[in-house]
Amino acid sequence: MENNSDIIYGKNSVMEALIAGNREINKILISKNIHTDVKISKIKELAQEKGIVFQFVGKEKFQPYAEFNHQGIIAQISPIKYLELDEFIENSDISFRSLVILDGIEDSHNLGAIIRTCVCAGIDGIIIPSRRNVQVNSIVEKTSAGAINHIPIIKVNSLVNAVQKLKENNWWIVATDASAKDNYYDVKYNDMNFAIIMGAEHAGVSKSLLKASDFVVKIPMQNNFNSLNVSNALSAIVFEALRQKLKN
């Protein structure tokens, strides 16, 4: 499928999209052979409530989506709405907020896991560049387990400009780099707006962004093994930020 941004699949993804209600669902296709469990019942109930069409169809309808782990359920949905950075910055009804900035993440599963981790850790938004980074597609939506509906994704043309704008608006920028001196837990996250920059799986955070950052931190790797998956690295950092906030 060339353009798959209008399909979401899997029980959790469809249920979460129904609950969130922030995107238009045109139609839900359910396999005739599906085992009706609690989640399927809930999906039917929510769809009826919201007046959304659902159809029981033969398995041939799922043929085009064979590459996906669709669990016998697919929804045709309006593409995700990206937020403008200005909108996000202006909408400052709470005192201190947090962002994650992704610089060149290539893998859809990683982006999905990152979105999920950010929602669980209370991050307020995710910035991705419009080029040189995976965009939100069906695999991302599925891997995020519906988390995509709980956090704004902000797409920008230039990460350097975005960082500049954040700094002008009283945000502090924390970049990660394996050669940093400070550890990620040395930063005090609880009394400022902060944005954490995570780099590409191989190349890391680009030089121009490292230079623009207020803090550059590393995760102290043991066993001389410096190859943590990007979503697991991010998890360590955002939950440390949450720990500091909750402990305060």
Place this chain on the structure above:
Amino acid sequence: MENNSDIIYGKNSVMEALIAGNREINKILISKNIHTDVKISKIKELAQEKGIVFQFVGKEKFQPYAEFNHQGIIAQISPIKYLELDEFIENSDISFRSLVILDGIEDSHNLGAIIRTCVCAGIDGIIIPSRRNVQVNSIVEKTSAGAINHIPIIKVNSLVNAVQKLKENNWWIVATDASAKDNYYDVKYNDMNFAIIMGAEHAGVSKSLLKASDFVVKIPMQNNFNSLNVSNALSAIVFEALRQKLKN
């Protein structure tokens, strides 16, 4: 492939296995069409040094492995050696050690990411049950990015018995459960042998193990979104344990 435990694939996996040197490599197959980069050169150098045969072969040799992201390189390797729990417990040359116990992890990619995270965070071993848990296979080896060679995997018939034995040997058991009162960062990890039990993606840690544990802790989830991927959840916990150790 029914039995794929004797094949590893991908540049990093093969290189890490060569460096670790703890498993017998019979032969390395390299695609004739491969782009020779730093890693491939290093692999050839290491193989020559260790007297391991490597062959340049046509792409038809890779046909049986088409489902894997092999990057044009495959090694035939002896199966991973699991460690006995008794052996691990006896080998106590350092004062305080750490374990991760997996209770019913089903997904190979999750197990790979968990192994990688454990090595980076300095965990000393991983216990898996011989049933109702994914075993170490090619996908696990690949996802672990070679980390599998840096940490002992201990396979046991009964997790309950393993936990019992650990407790008798002065280990403290920390289980994770969404309904726990305490947070994972309330535990002091730095002055004891500890084992962290992570549960299955859906079912969580089994009741008998929760009952046998000294601490039951949760990760405080934000946004009412209680669906963190198991490897990302583990990452938050093991890096908190490491933070406490390094801060001490």
